[in-house]
Amino acid sequence: MKQFDFEEERVKQEILKLGAKRVLIQFPEGLKPEAPRIAKIIEKFGVLPIISADPCYGACDVATDEAESLGVDLIIHYGHSKLVKYERVPTIYVEARATLNVNAAVEKALPMLEKWSKIGLATTVQHVQALDEAREILIHAGKTVVIGDTRRLNYPGQVIGCDYSNAISIAKDIEAFLFIGGGQFHALGVALSTSRPTIVVDPYDNTAFSINKEAEKIFKQRWASIEEAQKGRTFAVLVGLKPGQKRLVEASKVKDMLEEKGKTAYLFAVKEITPEVLMEFPTLDVFVNTACPRICLDDAVRFRKPVLTINEASVVVGKLSWEELCKRGLLES
Amino acid sequence: MKQFDFEEERVKQEILKLGAKRVLIQFPEGLKPEAPRIAKIIEKFGVLPIISADPCYGACDVATDEAESLGVDLIIHYGHSKLVKYERVPTIYVEARATLNVNAAVEKALPMLEKWSKIGLATTVQHVQALDEAREILIHAGKTVVIGDTRRLNYPGQVIGCDYSNAISIAKDIEAFLFIGGGQFHALGVALSTSRPTIVVDPYDNTAFSINKEAEKIFKQRWASIEEAQKGRTFAVLVGLKPGQKRLVEASKVKDMLEEKGKTAYLFAVKEITPEVLMEFPTLDVFVNTACPRICLDDAVRFRKPVLTINEASVVVGKLSWEELCKRGLLES
Numbered sequence: 005m006k007q008f009d010f011e012e013e014r015v016k017q018e019i020l021k022l023g024a025k026r027v028l029i030q031f032p033e034g035l036k037p038e039a040p041r042i043a044k045i046i047e048k049f050g051v052l053p054i055i056s057a058d059p060c061y062g063a064c065d066v067a068t069d070e071a072e073s074l075g076v077d078l079i080i081h082y083g084h085s086k087l088v089k090y091e092r093v094p095t096i097y098v099e100a101r102a103t104l105n106v107n108a109a110v111e112k113a114l115p116m117l118e119k120w121s122k123i124g125l126a127t128t129v130q131h132v133q134a135l136d137e138a139r140e141i142l143i144h145a146g147k148t149v150v151i152g153d154t155r156r157l158n159y160p161g162q163v164i165g166c167d168y169s170n171a172i173s174i175a176k177d178i179e180a181f182l183f184i185g186g187g188q189f190h191a192l193g194v195a196l197s198t199s200r201p202t203i204v205v206d207p208y209d210n211t212a213f214s215i216n217k218e219a220e221k222i223f224k225q226r227w228a229s230i231e232e233a234q235k236g237r238t239f240a241v242l243v244g245l246k247p248g249q250k251r252l253v254e255a256s257k258v259k260d261m262l263e264e265k266g267k268t269a270y271l272f273a274v275k276e277i278t279p280e281v282l283m284e285f286p287t288l289d290v291f292v293n294t295a296c297p298r299i300c301l302d303d304a305v306r307f308r309k310p311v312l313t314i315n316e317a318s319v320v321v322g323k324l325s326w327e328e329l330c331k332r333g334l335l336e337s
Numbered sequence: 338m339k340q341f342d343f344e345e346e347r348v349k350q351e352i353l354k355l356g357a358k359r360v361l362i363q364f365p366e367g368l369k370p371e372a373p374r375i376a377k378i379i380e381k382f383g384v385l386p387i388i389s390a391d392p393c394y395g396a397c398d399v400a401t402d403e404a405e406s407l408g409v410d411l412i413i414h415y416g417h418s419k420l421v422k423y424e425r426v427p428t429i430y431v432e433a434r435a436t437l438n439v440n441a442a443v444e445k446a447l448p449m450l451e452k453w454s455k456i457g458l459a460t461t462v463q464h465v466q467a468l469d470e471a472r473e474i475l476i477h478a479g480k481t482v483v484i485g486d487t488r489r490l491n492y493p494g495q496v497i498g499c500d501y502s503n504a505i506s507i508a509k510d511i512e513a514f515l516f517i518g519g520g521q522f523h524a525l526g527v528a529l530s531t532s533r534p535t536i537v538v539d540p541y542d543n544t545a546f547s548i549n550k551e552a553e554k555i556f557k558q559r560w561a562s563i564e565e566a567q568k569g570r571t572f573a574v575l576v577g578l579k580p581g582q583k584r585l586v587e588a589s590k591v592k593d594m595l596e597e598k599g600k601t602a603y604l605f606a607v608k609e610i611t612p613e614v615l616m617e618f619p620t621l622d623v624f625v626n627t628a629c630p631r632i633c634l635d636d637a638v639r640f641r642k643p644v645l646t647i648n649e650a651s652v653v654v655g656k657l658s659w660e661e662l663c664k665r666g667l668l669e670s
Binding site: 028033036037039040041043044052053054055056057058059067069070073074075238240242243245250252256268270271272273274275276281282284285286287288 | 361366369370372373374376377385386387388389390391392400402403406407408571573575576578583585589601603604605606607608609614615617618619620621
């Protein structure tokens with residue numbers, strides 16, 4: 005996996021600067037196979053590296069509790085940019101920028117953008133450095149290009165799994181999005197948050213494709229889940245235990261909102277929300293998830309019961325209309 | 338599930354005594370379906386109950402980090418007796434004693450004990466109150482009865498998933514064990530720890546049966562895993578993150594032991610050890626688990642690579658013989 009910059013020299017300097025003796029290294033699922041190789045490099049800097057093996061889907065999930073529990077001096081978190089502001093344990097973020105060039109794949113996307121002239125650009129942190137060149141290619145092809153920057157994330161045009169504010173902020177000014185990045189996950193987020201046609205440039209496969217059918221399928225599935233939830237009587241409101249996902253106050257409000265409408269509601273605390281975990285509670289009809297909203301949207305077919313976002317729960321009790329929810333974007337929360 | 342005593346009155350008194358406003362309630366998997374019902378009872382005592390939904394397989398796994406993170410005043414941990422001595426958050430243990438009578442099932446076991454005269458008794462915390470009557474029935478049938486008490490656990494004759502010291506301490510004095518409790522899990526632990534014939538009395542099904550074939554199968558499977566591990570080059574030593582499972586010093590020693598034998602070894606920190614979590618690291622050949630030993634023994638067929646206990650790793654590097662391991666018991670660690 006030489007396609008990413010693991011910044012060994014900066015990591016070494018930070019370790020030396022802190023005089024760290026024990027470090028916890030954490031990788032998102034896609035980079036986990038690299039963990040043993042990186043651990044051996046870090047061990048040569050004179051520290052004991054411990055690999056965090058639990059699932060990690062974002063910087064919301066930085067392993068602070070684990071680091072404190074293991075008495076480590078430094079967390080090295082790979083693959084995400086900084087999200088949680090307050091650090092109880094010194095943490096460095098290695099964004100794992102892609103080293104490959106995206107231009108050829110962007111060129112492949114041009115025919116798919118033919119019918120639109122105003123294009124919004126969006127990408128993950130791995131490719132923020134490629135946005136300038138991508139814009140040049142689009143401008144050269146006669147397009148007007150807009151890149152959003154709400155300053156909520158670290159870079160203009162950046163999106164993360166649960167935050168598409170940069171894309172949402174420019175949606176009214178553009179006709180379609182060009183998203184640069186691997187896989188469908190983040191591109192789907194753009195489409196679900198903006199309801200705009202979204203073309204994906206995947207530089208790893210050197211391909212370009214539309215994500216609109218997949219987004220349409222999820223919109224339909226969400227509506228079906230809301231309809232099923234409306235028939236439910238007992239609701240569990242899930243409070244996430246990951247550092248950037250804990251929303252106890254909001255969860256309590258959702259519980260109150262449901263009870264006002266005559267539903268029976270419970271608060272559940274949970275770290276990993278999986279079908280197996282929820283199946284242990286067969287008397288519950290509906291789950292409202294105040295932790296990572298992507299679990300509701302991307303994993304719906306794996307769950308046997310409806311798992312809703314906070315806004316979807318508001319639709320269930322009639323406090324928000326489905327149309328308004330679609331306008332705000334399915335991932336707004 | 339009226340078969341268990343959930344001690345509502347004691348729970349209420351403890352809540353009032355502490356003036357608790359927010360409590361975290363935690364159940365092992367078998368009792369989780371009861372959680373919503375219990376939560377509603379507790380809510381009537383004037384507190385906000387939060388149900389811990391993550392898996393819980395023992396008192397080693399009391400949700401202290403979660404409780405601190407959620408700012409709760411009290412943890413109510415159901416189904417296990419106290420294990421972790423130091424409490425950062427006030428915790429009460431509701432042992433969920435079984436309310437059913439075990440005598441009829443014990444009578445059913447008598448024909449299976451025919452060829453032995455010295456019988457050891459063992460059980461889980463749910464049935465410790467039934468041991469006296471069971472002993473009377475056995476004595477009446479002409480048996481000599483021994484109940485172990487090493488004072489490591491809370492009650493004479495008690496076993497927990499990973500601690501069979503009470504059974505081991507009397508194994509040399511008896512010919513067979515009679516285990517009282519539901520399912521195979523704890524009974525298997527007795528057989529694997531003592532290599533003694535073990536008859537199970539299951540008061541829920543009102544049945545009695547031998548667990549020896551299942552134990553034999555696991556002994557063979559463990560030897561196969563050790564043989565496969567001997568061919569391995571790269572080893573991950575797993576450090577558990579649950580409060581009663583964290584053994585970083587022992588894990589570091591295992592890493593050193595493996596490296597001395599020319600193996601490449603890594604430390605991994607992990608909360609839930611599942612096949613999915615380990616599959617993210619395809620370059621590893623063998624996992625040595627210093628957390629819950631039951632994961633190695635009971636879930637072996639679910640894992641694609643060998644997952645060994647510390648003692649099994651010692652057999653791999655030639656520091657301990659297989660015969661000595663069997664003598665100590667597969668769960669000793």
